[in-house]
Amino acid sequence: MHALLVQQPSLFDGLAATVELDAPLGGLTWFKVGGCADALVTPKTTDALSTLVTRCHETGTPLRVLGSGANLLVADEGVDGVVVRLDAPCFHTVEFDRDGPAPVRAWAGADLMKLVQECARRGLDGLSQLAGIPASVGGAITMNAGGAFGDTAQAVSSVGMLTHSGVRSDISAAEAGFSYRHTNLPRGIVLWADLALMSGDRETIRARVKEIFAYKSRSQPMADRSAGCMFRNPVEASTGLRTSAGRLIDEAKLKGFSCGGAYVSPVHGNFIALREGGSATDVLAVAAEVQLRVLERTGVRLEREVVVWSRRGELP
Ligand SMILES: Cc1cc2nc3c(=O)[nH]c(=O)nc-3n(C[C@H](O)[C@H](O)[C@H](O)COP(=O)(O)OP(=O)(O)OC[C@H]3O[C@@H](n4cnc5c(N)ncnc54)[C@H](O)[C@@H]3O)c2cc1C
Incomplete structure (x- = not known):
């Protein structure tokens, strides 16, 4: 039996919700890659959502909320616990x-x-x-x-x-x-x-x-498979103002840089996009290399803006 179904009290008993176990999440994100959630739950009412949240809290079950998946990368290994979608008409x-x-x-x-x-x-x-x-x-x-x-x-x-x-x-x-x-x-x-x-x-x-x-x-590759800007604009030490992460990546000559199926967009340096056949691991590899090269060149450590879900929680 599925690990989430043997919990006592059961998470989903009598819940006004659609529950899909081992549900692939990639198709629900703009990157269109990544593994499964242990359970993808679509509550039909706010009361059902409330009951689910309380049950997850009481049982220590991880719970995450999926929006339109435009700022999200799901790791290839997938995510543990419950992912909630606010897809019912009331939401x-x-x-x-x-x-x-x-x-x-x-x-x-x-x-x-x-x-x-x-x-x-x-x-x-x-x-x-x-x-x-x-x-x-x-x-x-x-x-x-x-x-x-x-x-x-x-x-x-x-x-x-x-x-x-x-x-x-x-x-x-x-x-x-x-x-x-x-x-x-x-x-x-x-x-x-x-x-x-x-x-x-x-x-x-x-x-x-x-x-x-x-x-x-x-100015942005809107039709590509990405999650928008990968990194937050960093604060410049000398001015205290935010500066463009895209410009730093561009100046490091990283536009077009790729690992596997993931690449830095030639249109906008802060967008990492995916080709057919690419994986979440490829995106993380490009992001890590971009961080390293910008750090080496400028001393600035770029912080990721895109949220990454994995079985080890949200990656930093
Ligand atoms: C082509 C493209 C262009 C973009 N341009 C921009 C831009 O110009 N400016 C910009 O800021 N962003 C941009 N983004 C990123 C994205 O659009 C934003 O970050 C957006 O706010 C993400 O919303 P979402 O519903 O898709 O959230 P998701 O990606 O689904 O989730 C992002 C985070 O929000 C949390 N979340 C979602 N819904 C809820 C909820 N109801 N309650 C609590 N937490 C929740 C999730 O758990 C997750 O941690 C772009 C993305 C793409 C793909």
Whole structure:
């Protein structure tokens, strides 16, 4: 019998959820590689999600949340424990026209790109800076996704969470402690975000979304199998300001460098992409070599932005 099914109390008994054991995860990520999760669980309700989180907490079962898999590499060996997908309709809902200063509540499973388009269509301003970023709302909040035009935090007034022990809590943007590609949210699952969007001119917002999308398409290999920027932009010691990791990689003449099926994109030095037949191990090998060569050349140790899941937990 599967290791997860012999646990007492059973994790999945009577749970309103779809459970797939030894589920391949690669197809659910942008890299399209990696091994299986012991269990991939898609709860049908927030109560079922809450029960699952509590049971995992009580049994010490590792639990991870999968968004749209755009910032994630799953190791070839796969991941232990439970991976949750917020794919049921209740987690995809976007509530418009709510009263108060944050008129939109977007649930964590909602698609960010569609949300940006829909807000523009409704003449709601405040999300155009995120045009073209592939993400679920939960993933965008967790990573504080953003770029040259701004970040997710700018639009968020509060975040609804289910903590790792199964407790619901509402967290203000100030408490969430958003910073560059990071938050201080407690460990757990983002359920929704309340967005403080303003009414604006629909055509102006749409034009802005189009312009930012075009900029991204020109400067990044959007159609390749990658997870966006592999490394965080490091802080320059002399100025205290962030500098482009892509530029450091470019200056180290690493564009096009490859190991197995993985390569540094010739379009953008901070994107590591995969060819057909490549593996997660290839991506990690390229990332390690890039880190080493940039360190040797500049003394800067690049930190990975892409999250890596493995059976040894989240790799540093
Ligand atoms: C072509 C391309 C372009 C990109 N461009 C950008 C860019 O311009 N700017 C940028 O910031 N990023 C960019 N990225 C990276 C990616 O889009 C963002 O990091 C995005 O926020 C990831 O969201 P996701 O839903 O795919 O999260 P996933 O990749 O599924 O997960 C990432 C992390 O978030 C956690 N997570 C996901 N959902 C939840 C939840 N509900 N609750 C708690 N934790 C959760 C996961 O457990 C994991 O640790 C790009 C990626 C690609 C492939």
